[in-house]
Amino acid sequence: MTINYADKLISIAPMLDWTDRHCRYFHRLLTHKSVLYTEMVTTGAIIHGKMDFLQFNAAEQPVVLQLGGSDPAAMADCTVRAADRGYREVNINVGCPSDRVQNGSFGACLMAQPETVAACVKAMKAASPNTVVSVKTRLGIDEHDSDEYLQAFLEPVIDAGCEHFTLHARNAWLKGLSPKQNRDIPPLRYDRVYRMKQRYPELHISINGGIKTVDEIKHHLEYVDGVMIGREAYQNPLLLTQFDGLFGEQHELNIEHVLEEMISYTDAHVLTGGRPWHVLRHMIGLFQGGPGAKKWRQVLSQQGPTAVDARSVIEAAYGEVIQARLHFAEKVADFANEADVS
Structure with missing residues (x-):
């Protein structure tokens, strides 16, 4: 199968305490084409915090702001602020399973509240029409482990206007597993992500979870629109130098x-x-x-x-x-x- 990689995306996952602006600058030196993500920033930190949580270097572009929150008005406010600072895309975190995030009523627990996510998408798009609003989510939460459960989450969010999704190909267990265990113990279900692309061909769907090599990236791109690399990109940065070749740009590392x-x-x-x-x-x-x-x-x-x-x-x-x-x-x-x- 011949793949037009020019239509595909490779991205580096948002990772809390890892993908800060210094990390992103370093990664951009290793890959020119890959999309970079900020670590998750909450609406409260942006609106009320004393630090500048939207700061980034122009060299990082294309860079996406990942936003944590569930209040549509606050999410819309932060999207406008992000657009004013030069972000072209804002991503909603519906994947983090930590207790702290759950207590803030965002992250993976929002899979049980698709209407809330849909309201956020609608408000964000209305407030900043030229900003891409995307969602990064798990496949399900706890014992809810089926195509039907994922579709029940996706469809209201799609109806609200979201066209870009990154699916972390595991369930999140909100009780009984730590965030670290949630990255490894729930089984990977790449086939479910592939089926979502088949069911919703009009969407841009990227896959995330356990992907470590360029050969694996090529395989996934036969079925989906993009691949997001997480810990492997951080722990083995030279891997990033292989990504641009998929887009026809040879990256001669010096x-x-x-x-x-x-x-x-x-x-x-x-x-x-x-x-x-x-x-x-x-x-x-x-x-x-x-x-x-x-x-x-x-x-x-x-x-x-x-x-x-x-x-x-x-x-x-x-x-x-x-x-x-x-x-x-x-x-x-x-x-x-x-x-x-x-």
Whole structure:
């Protein structure tokens, strides 16, 4: 089957405490085409908080704001604010199962309240007609595990005007499982996501959950419109450099350039009163699976939290990677020479 990847999307999932603006800037250096998401921000934080929760770097675009809330008026207010700041899409969180989120009456518990989500979509679209309003949801909650339950949630939201959905291909258990367990224990049901695309061909449907390789991405894109990558993108950032090739853009990685860009970015952050660790912590997995990965992690983890500048830490860590690569190359050469002799 021939796939027109130009019509597809690859995105990096919103992950609380992970995909902040520093992480997103780093990820954008590794992939030009993928869509980035903010970590979930609540309506209360945006409207009443003292910090600027809508801040992002223009280089991050395309970037989507993920919004947590259930009050249509507040959701509409935040959508207007987001549009004024340059966000082109706002995503409603209907997937997070944590107790804190449930107590705030948003996240996965909203699957039991499709009329509330529909009211939010309608209000958001009315307030900001040019902003894409999307929904990220689980397939069901607790024992509600069927196509029919998911459809009963989707259809009122579709009727309200939502055309873009990301389906995390697991149920969420609101009682009995922690958020971490909810990422692994409920079984993946990719087939249900595929069936939703078949049932609603007019919708743009992306799939999320347990996807780790480009081959897996290609497989899913035979059935849906987009693929969202979560923890693997964060823990193995070099995976991101393979994504642009799916869109016909070859991404020739120059790792030294990436490191210099991150040093400059971190220096600018420090000048505004920030700490290097705010940025460096997102780079720990950069060389995952390759020579020197362990040393890189050790240097960043040990020196990063107390560092006063990024260059000294990054250069020390990358020096360890270079040494490990040289040692690995020597071992490969020795093995090849032994094979030739035998």
